[in-house]
Amino acid sequence: MTTILIDGIAYGMLLFVMASGLAVTLGLMNFVNLAHGAFAMIGGYVTALAMNRLGMPFLLTLPLAFLVPALIGAVAERMLYARLYRRSHLDQVLFSIALVFMAMTAADWLLGSSQMLVTLPGWLQGRFEIAGIGIGRYRAFLIVLCAVLVVALQLVLARTRFGARLRAAVDDQRAARGLGIDVGGIFAATFAMGSGLAGLSGALGIELMGLDPTFPLKIMVYVLIVVTIGGTASLTGPFLAALIIGTADVAGKYYIPELGAFLIYLLMIVLLILRPQGLIAPAR
């Protein structure tokens, strides 16, 4: 029971890190980016390739899995996304679906359609016991790492000058620009950070979710569910939503496997009926 709960929390934390970038672009910059999963896939492939072809240790590949998608994200934001901020949601959906299609085929072409496998280092395999409760080492590692990331993210947004500027830029672009804030640069940096976090979580998630060219599509649904249920007003909502979805998914697969993915979608629809604006609705 507790083991499942911990597995669920680890999964939920991972989902949150994956979704946090989307929560920011969607909630703060009001851009529906369905291609978020593509950045997660890039991160996953960076780690997988660095480990399998270059023989790098797992932990060392993680910074790379953050940096490469972040760089690609920054370039893509300046070249493509920045043109679409003022367009309708339909345009944004189409644009990002197109990106997903292209990323999926490109990955298929470059790396083949088979599953990517990585071998975790020995100290992350197996499980240990605390008070008779078995905990997977990798799960515990995920929870700790993601918790650190969550706290850091919240601090950056709430406490730093950068966070204050970002919130100002989002609230009123014109006024922020008038105050001398470089709105374009801030958006690009934020987008890059979100893409980097997605990439990192993609790398961390290989063990849990696998990695193949259809990854962006698979993960897109989960990430969108988290953000929609959580609401786009703050990061707390998506965090709660990610924990709920993660736990429900793991528990559902364990206790009632015949339901499959049913539970998640049902849960989403019910939660959206109850709270159409998300768990934590934007202040009016």
Add this chain to the structure above:
Amino acid sequence: MTDTTFATPDRAAPAGTERRAGRDLLRRSRCKPAEILFWLAAAASFFLLPDRHLLLSEIAILGLFALSLDLIIGYAGVVSLGHGAFFGLGAYVAGLTSIHLTAEPLTGLALAALAAGLLGLLTGPLLLLRASDLTRLMVTLGVAMLLLEAANRAAWLTGGADGLQGVMIDPLLGRFEFDLFGRTAYGYCLVVTFALFLIARRVVTSPYGLSLRAIRDNALRARSMGIPVGPRLLAIYAFSALIAGIAGALLTQTTMFVSLDVLAFHRSADVLLVLVLGGVGYLYGGLIGAIAFKLLQDWFSALTPQYWMFWMGLVLLVIVLVGRDRIDALPRAILHRFRREGRA
């Protein structure tokens, strides 16, 4: 001008407005020469391209499906990422009807339409939540995914991942056998598409259709004018679902096979893409988009069988980046220039 109805208390002014509104509606619903030409070309394709009937019936089905989506996106402003749910349901109902009930195609079509329309009526209220586009996208996507899971799990009914085997369809009207070359299939698809197009056209050019546009442009103002926003949206959603269901049924009946693929996410995404290729909000967008999409797909997959999706994505990317309005306005701008030069 409508202000005069408030200024002058006599009955003449409202009557005048009414007459004007009626005339306006009539003008909108009148058939334009280009439309007649379009359908004549469609009919001609049946006789002139006999070896392309299979591709053409795929186009007709996809076009009908996109048309149904246009009704809610283009006319009611409701975005959906899960329209494939209705398509898939229609496909399965038509398949099951042929196995368990009767192999007569028109009955299957009617039952599929009924089932899909009912599902639209049931899931429609979910769209009326006080919600953003995002919530709507997610709820429709969720419904489609639920249906896909249900079809996957209910293997005893749907055949699960193997698909529904043994769909046999009787000759159409007892006379026209469904042949290997898709001759009957294309004729059937074309006639059904045309009939439904006429109905859809009648709906959107009616006062009801006008009220939908009012809701799309400003739901708040429409409500304060006394338009019952909820019921109207629900009605068009159910109608759109019904048409999507018929499109799905056509696919089953012409291919005599149903698999989980009809409910997959890419159906819903593709149809959105088709609609955008053709343009939103004038009914022909779906049909023209379907032609463009299928021809592009045919061409790309001949070039690179495995990676056609990449080029499709690229085309879509360029369309969105250049701007849909500018592409839509292009023919008109060219025409305009021609006319001016002709006059000079």
